Amino acid sequence: MFAEVRPDGRQNPLYRLLHPVIVADVVEVRHAMAGRLRLSVRRPDSACVDAVVATLRRGGATLERASGGASPSLVIRYDPAVLDHEQLLAAPLPALPLPPPRLEAMADVRAPASAIWAALTDEDGPPWCPPAMLQIVPLAGTPQSWDIAVKVGPWTLPHAMVTTADDPPHLLELSITGKLNGMIRYEIAEDAPGGSRLTQRLWFAIDGSAAEVTMGEGIVHQFARRFADEQIRDITQRVEGDRKTL
Secondary structure (H helix, E strand, O other): OOOOOOHHHOOOHHHHHHOOOEHHHOEEEEEEEOOEEEEEEOOOOHHHHHHHHHHHHHOOOEEEEEEOOOOOEEEEEOOOOOOOHHHHHOOEOOOOOOOOOOEEEEEEEOOOHHHHHHHHOOOOOOOOOOOOOEEEEEEOOOOOEEEEEEEEOOEEEEEEEEEEEEEOOOEEEEEEEOOEEEEEEEEEEEEEOOEEEEEEEEEEEEOOOHHHHHHHHHHHHHHHHHHHHHHHHHHHHHHHHHHHOO
């Protein structure tokens, strides 16, 4: 049983999308009039869409029309004499599975889960090999958190990273908030005596105008792919290297 996700990442819009609590976390109102709403569901996975529809129906709404695709659309009706649309959007959602990650990397490590966990939860943070454009500074206090400065040309973009869930020694989740919102999730499973599989999953989204998102998406995806592969390799080498010196 994984530990309950902490609320520390709620200021991150991507975190709210991945760990929604209410309907408003995953929908955008496209058109509103008394008794009728047109909603865009920002998570296209069927588990999320089905949960939104079921929750709205329990709240007293009826589904007039639904369409699928990358951004599913719902048209709902309700009795404005009985409730308003803000009540519907504030209705609590059930716990949802995470949608597929944007990127994934994994490695089989010749070490028990406890050794990998120790590396991931070092006070300086997981073993990083950050490029020169990143500066990572650990902060005092709990849960573990860090300041991250991303240097792009003459600009420095501040970001914050915080631990939002853990279940020693099996799961660690980090939420990143800034111009780039992201979530990194590490899962560790012992698959043989003295051996474990480390899996890293990444979700990310650019915060900005449509033009900024379009321009930055390819760059961010390329950077994230390199980051995931290099970090998994670095963690594996560090953990296996430390065990050889014991």
